[in-house]
Amino acid sequence: MQSQQKTDLKTVIEFLATKFPESFSIKGAAKPLKIGIFNDIASELSEEDPVSKTQVRHALRRYTNSWRYLEAVEKGGMRVDLAGQDVEALTSEHVEHAKAQLAESKAKFDEKRKAQAKKDAPKRPTKAVKNPPKRKAKPVEKAADKELQPVKELVSNEDFSEGTSVLVKLGMKPMAATIVEASKGEVSVQLSSGMVMKVSKDSIFKA
Structure with missing residues (x-):
């Protein structure tokens, strides 16, 4: 069921790239999209189109969370509309958020890849160690010791x-x-x- 959903979202993104080639793409550098572009897409959809608004919303989430898109936002510049026209500049806050989100996503990917490689690696027989040195237990940091962030x-x-x-x-x-x-x-x-x-x-x- 999960692989079917991935296939469906990929198909919807391909549809968007075909219908709006000036703003969406499958390969190469992506373009930062204007805020509220979902509403613009929804108004352009017709009954003849093979995708629904719900599918488009999920596909947009996948597209804007991709490394290729986050790297485009990280570089700064202008957001574009469906016609590929510049409409608004990316704020420094949005650029920094994209940079942090990209770094976090790549770090999680590396962790999964290392875990999988360790799982797939052949196991070696362990050697018995006589009287292994005792390690001192690290002090556990209590939650009360951490500074509480003020809630706005x-x-x-x-x-x-x-x-x-x-x-x-x-x-x-x-x-x-x-x-x-x-x-x-x-x-x-x-x-x-x-x-x-x-x-x-x-x-x-x-x-």
Whole structure:
């Protein structure tokens, strides 16, 4: 089931690259996409197109989290629309976030590759060691010893306007984002990588 989903997303990305060749690509250097480009794509889709809006949303998430795209954002420059026209400059905050996200992704990949290589390596017989030297146990760092990071206050109910820069609590670390659309209980935000998602208002803090 997982491999089927990967195939589907790859097909959707190929469709986007064919329909919007000035903004999407399969190979070579990628172009940073404008904030809110999902809405532009959705308005261009017709019933004859072989993809759904949901598939496009998932494909956009895959595309904007790829190393090739993050490397493009890391270099800075301009974001483009569906026609490939420059519309807005990448902020330094978005560039730094892409750089950190790329480094984290590559580090995880290296860890998995090393773990797999260790797993595949032939096992050697272990030699018995007489009276091995005792190692001193390292002191365990208590959670209470760590400095607590101050939590920023929630965005006020009047400040969920489109284009507002905020912090979104995803897991343990808040991430920089921009509000795209707000409803009664949820807010659509776009992360600095270009990914668009819906979150609850309780997860949004002032930047």
